Amino acid sequence: GRRWKASPPSNPPGLATMETNRIWSAEQITVPSDLPDILKEFTKAVIKANPEDINAFSAEYFRQKAGVDAEPIPGQEKYFS
Helix, strand or coil: CCCCCCCCCCCCCCHHHHHHCCCCCHHHCCCCCCHHHHHHHHHHHHHHHCCCCHHHHHHHHHHHHHCCCCCCCCCCHHHCC
């Protein structure tokens, strides 16, 4: 029988850049100064609300925090007044 050698798949655009810009150590990470407080407040809100759908809750929580004027995420009205 004839054997075929598969050629390697081509990389999607940007993959080579992602490969070379990997984060290898904690010293390479810059954490924005307000991130810990944002995450702490978000975590408290999730624990308090205990939402059925944490992803939808998160989307609505951050939509409101960012002041984005849009329709609320369906089903999340009960968690936000």
